[in-house]
Amino acid sequence: MLATALGMLLLLSGAGTAWAQTTDDGVEGKTFVIGTDTTFAPFEFREGGELTGIDMDLIRAIAETEGFDVEIRSLGFNAALQALSSNQVDGVIAGMSITDERKQVYDFSDPYFESGIQMAVAATDNDIKGYEDLAGKTVVAKTGSEGETYAKSIADQYGFTVTSLDQSATMYESVKSGNAVAVFDDYPVLAYGIAQNNGLKTVTEKVPGGSYGFAVNKGQNTALLAAFNDGLAKLKADGSYDKILDKYLAAPAAAVPTGFGDLVVRSFPALMKGLANTMVVTGISFVVAMALGLIAGFMKISRNIVLRGIATTFVNIFRGTPILVWAFFFYFGLAQLIGQPVNIWVAGVLTLSLNGGAYIAEIVRGAIQTVDPGQLEASRSLGLGYGKSMQKVVVPQAFKIMTPSLINQLIIMLKDSSLLLAIGFAELLYQGQQIYAANFRVTETLFIVGAIYFVAIMALTKLANYADRKFNK
Template structure:
């Protein structure tokens, strides 16, 4: 993860100076800062806001000596809208942070990158600007147009800035040397004078400098950077943070936010509806989760819907490309991208440093947070302190799990990880777990749908969600997502989507009768049942061929052929079916560079697995025929193949038929495992319905009954055929 120039650690160099400065500031306005901490709404209060001094175009002094810039206009406009006052103190970046941590200021806005390390100390607002790095050269230099032209040359970047981190990350690849300098004017002068070939810097700062006549020009597209946020001390000034977020949302909705950016950045303002070249007319495969309402889930018609789905569809429309959305489940979605089966993933995916090692992320599109919920009739648990000695549940890979684990030792409880929301909620509702930790919008949606829980803690600061592509791939798709998102935030479409799912989610599912649920769910379940039967039939056809071929090899008497058949049987009977499914859907495409659709991968898996068992059925059936039958046939002058075809096999078929019927039933039930790949069979459809309404008992009762009816009917039919064959 690149760290912006705002992360410079100069305390060792400036510590004494800052201490003296803060002492003077404390004497000057310490009283007003403490007054701003008073409890109550923000209306009428005055908040001390610390900022940097020289970070144009975000904060700088104009010709009259007044503080101006994007950050200054933004905080003043939000203050006016929400009815509070701001006392802006220009301290320098390091001093601004210390002013907040020491209680001398209530908040800081200073082009401050939102990082995991800073989240340990500060609570951040929703991101208000997504930065990025560009490279610039001297305006009259036409010899350098890309990173490849830097070989053997020296470039400059600002100490502690994102530009420095990015330049250092590609220096060895392109063979240039990086020189770190302390100020922008010095960097630009180095390039203008010819002492350095190029400069790497945050794109808005670079664009502003060029507009002011620093003699440079930009020659590379923007590299994705961090997001800037307004911050308060962790656990304090929650009302101020909420007011900032509300004001920012209003400004984005009515267009004033984009007008503000345009005022300072002109044509360099984040794209509104401008289309990114290279994506028009293309179709991208987008992987997503299956059961993460309200971000992605299936509606009553079986169609994928939710915040993420509406978001990616709208961005695709604006940017002129198409999306093929594959609902796979979260873990499978990530594997689909890493194996090349999908171009991108949008699945309520938190942006973390660990994931940045594998994926390139878009600008954040949603700031989540964690809350704790307990059973609705449980009045014994109202805080974390009440969890001592108890077990809580959280979702695998989710923020709720990370947060619960981080406080488990402190409060003395045990954390159990589960992979689905409905399973977690059922654990709490049945009393098997004391509480659940989950992302607040997902938890709120589940409660609204009648999962029998209630929230008992305030929201804990969480991570941001982002759209992701495999690291180093699909840069145009990522840029198109960011451009489309910016346009949606500017014209209010983004907020409309958020409100659609979070402000007033549909509560109709919780009041339905069982028969209403049955009628509503039956179309999707019947569709799943047909796919189950189709996959079973195809798999059994191929499995039967494999079983006969390898079964004959095992009784052929040829050691080599027997060994080949034995290896096949041992592999597919000795490994779990789920592992085999993952191998054919994710592993094989990665190794060979091919793409398999989920039906193909599923049928291959089931065919090879069932074929191994049928091989043993064929072998056992043939060897069950009395050996004297073969001897008699051979004594009559029949060769081995004729003896097998006319004498042995007809008798063996009668012996094998019951086992074949049993394998048919097993294969039909095994199709349920393909749900983890997003294969829309019967079990998968049941999961989708539960993700929408959280009525797991009724839905699984219906699904189980459908399996029972179909398997019973097919078993009776098979037994009738068996009796006709063997009579």
């Protein structure tokens, strides 16, 4: 049953996902898939719905110079590295520091930016003026970043604790909310955020950091790496490189304060796109989950011990493991196992439908076993066979019993779809994340996202209840 579902869904992936290029016969005319972060302004962020920033301008300019095309996938830093390791992308450019540890796994380009670390605190904080004021307190830094490395290197000396988070915007919000007293981050990221009214101020001088580089898997895509280095050298020679940096770093444009209504208007198109993706992936997944759940539910009450064992194993596996584990497995792990790419929609549907199918199987089993056994015995005594008795007598009653639980499961699956943002699926919460990564208005943006979820879920619940009353009279 599981193998069949996997096979059918993989067939749907088609050509929607490009497989990593591993040949080295030149780059001209080819299209390369490039992974990047989602929230690392000014290196990568969304403005007006379009992905922009230093890294984006650089890779696009280099691609144009060297005669190849790029398809950018905004995944998040950790997810981008996993996508590279699983050959879902050809390379990663995401403000990634070149370290000896990473050199064991990836091949890096020539450095394209020299970083540096600063510490910032809330704009209203007049107590923290330097590292010596951090004793006994908690600071935040971005997972896998130079800021995290530096913060941890001095944590024991100054007696503070480091908490690592995945996004710059959430780090800043943590400081403003008082959950941490300071943030360690790359100086251009802090400078850009402060210009965008992120509510922080820097209190230390810049500490020299590492170098940023473009990365490919070790021993693969050497032609792409060489083209990046060649293109970078040309951009530096003709002054284009300096223009790109100056565009974002020389004098970051200060954000013009806007009201909540303006934020809603500006965010609405992107959030509606995310809502549409959320509803579609939930709808498809629920249909698949219903099919799997019905099959597994009937198998669980079968007289055949083998069928019961298969169904029980299926239910235990997917109910007993976190849904996020399966999202990463189906998008990153499965690609390595089968030797071909997995479309992100297929990974999302597999994740939600198999998890939902396990729960629906228990709903079906419980509903059928709730029906009075005497009903089955009575129909059998009237001459109906077991199959007909189940079809005509037991299942119709069981369906009425299970309908409220199925509606509840549909709502749960809709909310669980938000977890797919971890693999870069552009659902509603992912779109909200993209918005507050650029404007740093985290609380307001999340309030809007929450309101949209509430309205969507209430509308879906009323529709489902109407259908329940219509068909279960």
